[in-house]
């Protein structure tokens with residue numbers, strides 16, 4: 682048996698929570714890899730909502746969706762994920778099966794545009810409110826860059842205060858790797 686690495690493990694968690702007909706959120710669309718993955722999981726009867734503050738990221742993602750003919754099941758917002766609750770129609774609130782945050786900067790993009798602790802925490806709170814019972818939020822936390830370390834610290838402080846009656850929160854990470862590798866937090870609504 683091989684231990685699962687970080688990104689495959691994040692996907693494994695999402696696969697368990699999301700199936701055909703589900704509603705899912707990609708909170709950080711970036712180059713669209715997770716959006717495509719979610720769009721395939723929800724099938725043609727499901728729905729994915731995606732957020733990014735960079736137009737270029739959304740354009741890349743749209744091209745990928747079109748190439749795979751998945752555009753009909755995905756709605757992209759050129760907005761911060763902290764606005765998720767006002768962007769996503771009320772009919773979907775309480776029905777979200779899975780959400781993913783891939784934090785940090787856009788690979789191959791402007792490294793000065795990064796996710797920020799306050800907006801990330803606000804988005805986690807708001808998206809958590811929209812989750813279905815047993816819905817899962819997966820956070821992939823990159824803390825190798827200076828802002829990432831601050832974001833990690835603040836996010837962990839916040840997550841430690843979430844009452845255990847509301848959510849199961851678990852962490853999966855390498856313990857013996859150099860250079861601050863990314864790790865995963867998974868939050869399951871109770």
Ligand SMILES: C[S@@+](CC[C@H](N)C(=O)[O-])C[C@H]1O[C@@H](n2cnc3c(N)ncnc32)[C@H](O)[C@@H]1O
Pocket residue numbers: 708709710711712713714715716732733734735738760761762763783784785786787788794795796797800801
């Ligand atoms: C690590 S990248 C995401 C990678 C992406 N999941 C992929 O498959 O390529 C992080 C993304 O978060 C975006 N971002 C930064 N702040 C944001 C915010 N407040 N709301 C939504 N997206 C944000 C950045 O523009 C960047 O594209």
